[in-house]
Amino acid sequence: MKKNKILFFVLIAAGGFTALQSCGDKRAPGRTYMPDMQYSRAYEAYTPNSLDKEGINYIPQPVEGTIRRGDLLPYKVPNTPEGYVQSAQVKNPLSLPLTSAQMSEAQRLYNINCAICHGAKMDAQGPLATGGKVPAVANLTTKVYVDMPEGTMFHSITYGKGNMGSYASQLTREERWMVVEFVKRTQLGGAAAPAPAAEAATATENK
Numbered sequence: 001m002k003k004n005k006i007l008f009f010v011l012i013a014a015g016g017f018t019a020l021q022s023c024g025d026k027r028a029p030g031r032t033y034m035p036d037m038q039y040s041r042a043y044e045a046y047t048p049n050s051l052d053k054e055g056i057n058y059i060p061q062p063v064e065g066t067i068r069r070g071d072l073l074p075y076k077v078p079n080t081p082e083g084y085v086q087s088a089q090v091k092n093p094l095s096l097p098l099t100s101a102q103m104s105e106a107q108r109l110y111n112i113n114c115a116i117c118h119g120a121k122m123d124a125q126g127p128l129a130t131g132g133k134v135p136a137v138a139n140l141t142t143k144v145y146v147d148m149p150e151g152t153m154f155h156s157i158t159y160g161k162g163n164m165g166s167y168a169s170q171l172t173r174e175e176r177w178m179v180v181e182f183v184k185r186t187q188l189g190g191a192a193a194p195a196p197a198a199e200a201a202t203a204t205e206n207k
Helices: 002-022 081-089 100-113 151-160 175-186 197-205
Strands: none
Touching: 081 151, 100 175, 151 175
């Protein structure tokens, strides 16, 4: 009997509390059940150490040594004078020749990122070059660039060379190699890339 009385008074008290709450200011938000969920802590994701102070383990950059799905292997040749020389031995890892769709995309990427200086015809007649905004723009139709190895050209696009800055943040590794192949094909007048010596010898023997 005593338990029933206690339960009765508890229910009366709860009902009275609810009634008092409902009679309050209708504009008031009321009590927050989970304040940490309703009021999240603001933070600057790219500010160093801002999250560590709050006890939040957040790393905005990819884990070192990881590769994005479908991406080419990292380019390991260092950005040094020795690395520049070494880059001449690096070969294009893409399956060559590129398809017509890949070549169209490579041309589009060249026009967006390169033609503004090097020109649509690769003759250093881009708007920034002719307008005097960027001095000493490379004329890609001259012999020194026609003879430049594809690896060295990729190296220059990756790290920058002379007045040209790096385009590693604008173009993926695959896109940079596509642009290199487009430039090399255009330098050859659109002809197919020459066959490797071994393949040429085999073709001669089979005649």
